[in-house]
Amino acid sequence: MKRINVGKLAIADSLYGLVSEVIAPGTGIHPVDFWKGFEAIVSELKPVNDALLAKRDSLQAEIDKWHQAHPGPIADAAAYQQFLSDIGYLENEGVDFEINTQDTDDEVALLAGPQLVVPVKNARFALNAANARWGSLYDALYGTDAIALTGDTAPLASGYNPKRGDAVIAFGRTFLNQAVPLQSGSHTDVVAYAILDQTLHMTLANGDTTGLAAPECFVGFQGDIGTPTALLLRHHGLHIELQIDPTSPIGQSDAAGLKDIVVEAAVSTIMDCEDSVVAVDAEDKVEVYRNWTGLMTGTLTDTFEKSGKAMTRSLAADRCYTDVQGNELVFHGRSLMFVRNVGHLMTTDAVLFDGHEVPEGMLDAMVTSFAALHDLSSKGPVRNSRTGSIYIVKPKMHGSAEVALANTLFDRVEDVLKLPRNTVKMGIMDEERRTSVNLKACIQAAKDRVVFINTGFLDRTGDEIHTAMHAGAMVPKGEMKQAAWIASYEDRNVDIALRTGFVGKAQIGKGMWAMPDEMADMLVQKIGHPKSGASTAWVPSPTGAVLHSLHYHQVDVRARQETLKARQQASLTDLLTLPVMATDRVLAADVIQSELDNNLQGLLGYVSRWIEQGIGCSKVPDIQDIGLMEDRATLRISSQHVANWLVHGICSREQVMATMHRMAAVVDRQNAQDPDYRPMASDFDNSTAFAAACALVFEGTTQPNGYTEPLLHAYRKKAKGLALA
DSSP, rough: OOOOTTTEEEEEEEHHHHIIIIITTSSSOOHHHHHHHHHHHHHHHEEEEEEHHHHHHHHHHHHHHHHSSSSSSSSHHHHHHHHHHHSSSSSOSSSSSOOOOOOOOOHHTTOOEEEEETTTTTTHHHHHHHHEEEEEEEHHHSSTTOOOOSHHHHHHHHOOOOOOOHHHHHHHHHHHHHHBBSSSSSSGGGEEEEEEEEEEEEEEESSSSSESSOOHHHHHEEEOSSEEEEEEETTEEEEEEEEEOSSSSSTTSSSTTTEEEEEEOOEEEEEEESTOOOOOOOHHHHHHHHHHHHHHOOOOEEEEEETTEEEEEEEOOEEEOOOTTTTTEEESSEEEEEOOOSSSOOEEEEEEEETTEEHHHHHHHHHHHHHHHHHHOOSSSSSSOOSSOOOEESOOOOOOHHHHHHHHHHHHHHHTTTOOOTTTEEEEEEEEEHHTHHHHHHHHHTTEEEEEEEOHHHHHHHHHHTTTTTTTOOHHHHHHTTHHHHHHHHHHHHHHHHHHOOTTTSEEEEEOOOOOOOHHHHHHHHHHHHHTTTTTESSSSSHHHHHHHHHHHHHHHHHHHHHTTTOOOHHHHHTTOOOOOOOTTOOOOHHHHHHHHHHHHHHHEEEEEEHHHHSSSSEEEEEEEESOOOOOHHHHHHHHHHHHHHTSSSSSSHHHHHHHHHHHHHHHHHHTOOTTTTOOOGGGGGOHHHHHHHHHHTTTGGGGGGGGGHHHHHHHHHHHHHHHO
16 A cells, blocks of 8 residues: 555555645645644544553453453343442432533434434435435335335335325325324315415315415415425424425326425435445545545536436525515525544554554544535535534544543544634433443543434344353344333433433434334334434334335324323433343244344355445345345344354354355345355355354454454455455
């Protein structure tokens, strides 16, 4: 690799060129000053980072010894908690406080709505997500199982099914009746809309005229006030646009000429450099940083072929309306973008310091913040933050000292980039056990810049398994969501956020709906997230964002949060209850085999794409051929679960290996139509992907905190080398 030397740094030529030629111009920061500043940061903070990683290992060693001496479920909760306090795992909660985050955008501080997570390495996906702020409800309903895919309303193989269209329209009218009801009558009976005396009026089929039950929900319009082409409504802070065009195919069949209902959907998006991205070397990191820079400058485009035609996608413009006084109204046309950096563990060869790889999270913080200067100084129409903030999600931190390190890192980045203190905001992923049990202290360590906390079932469960690896055999995965610690984890995340003043300042988040094709089930189940007091929750697609947005009209999240403030905080004892089976429980052979099949098929399905094709997040068929959105968090729980059962003799190495061989054939079949897929079962000995999958399971107990990244990176580099050869 060709490198450019600056002080003790040796920077990959491609990264140096990106910073010098693409990012630095217009920022007022010279590239050499940037790299000298980064050198100082690494010199100061890498030893701190190394010490904290060593602390993780020493704590885990202490916990392993304790569980080996006290096998099985926790018999004495008080003694267990005292042990965790004695070794420094469980921290003093400290005095009460409220966060002091300033200058946050409304999407963070005030609005409740869906959040997308998308690999920023894929420009098309990133643009789709950024543009998912507004989406067609009619399209989302027509194209998914939100309306039954069987019977008279099923989509046709080709062409338009008017009966399905009628069902879509009926669903839309029901939504309007719920979100913005009329003073009298139903939206189903509206035959005309008019703006009279600065108020929205609807004429019903019986000739009556009515208005909105809450007239203030009418915000503005597009077109001429006498014949508007769009009407903008607002409910619970989110906008609903009624598009009127009696000449359109849908509008022609609608008595009021309504052709579509467009809803405000993905209020925010996390542009991910971490779990959903395969970035194992300088070449990959440059691609990630280049796309993020394009989003921050507003210049990112992607050209692709669709239905035989070349299409170019770019960032959507803001949406303009007129209010009833004739004033222009401009609303943000794009999702507010966070960028998720990597955690403290991994290093990258994109930059060497004294001949050693630098911490990847430190490089992420410097480069992504540097690129975001273009947004902060932009005078153009495409902006991200209107309050002058940079939003970075920091994942996989263990305890308050690691949050404090990230806070110091952001301080140093601000100093190099000449930014006011706390310009760089921090989202804290509550996905590690040591962060969950010390969440209040973790928030306090970043109380002047925290804008986000979020639960994540998969990573959190993976860490739960690894932490208690030697306590006993874990319950089957299907039982995990009924475990006491999960309920406490989800509730405490909200409870502590409410008690530390997140309302009006920061987001309280919940995890992903992983089944992008199961939208009917999502509509039934995911309303639980706003009901829990969360102001945002993750969705797997722009379509999912549109449909999940309906839940934020059904639930007044702010009112729900006020109610929840009065409840007792969820139990720490429950949170520390281990999901291990009773020592006398015996699983049936078919239950064990079914669990292995499920874990290993999913693991192989994901790893094969990650290693061979560099795909970090995709819809991977499960063992029932149901597509699930998979990323490294899924891999962590699956590999750790099998590793745990191996430790405790629930299954044997030979049984696991036989299952791996059988499931590899299943995965090969599921990917048979992919021309870029490399089969595993036909050549196990030479399949890098299969070797990686085996390593993740059989070396799972020795991986730091059960993380998959070290092995994945090593095998992906091997696969890239083989491909180049």
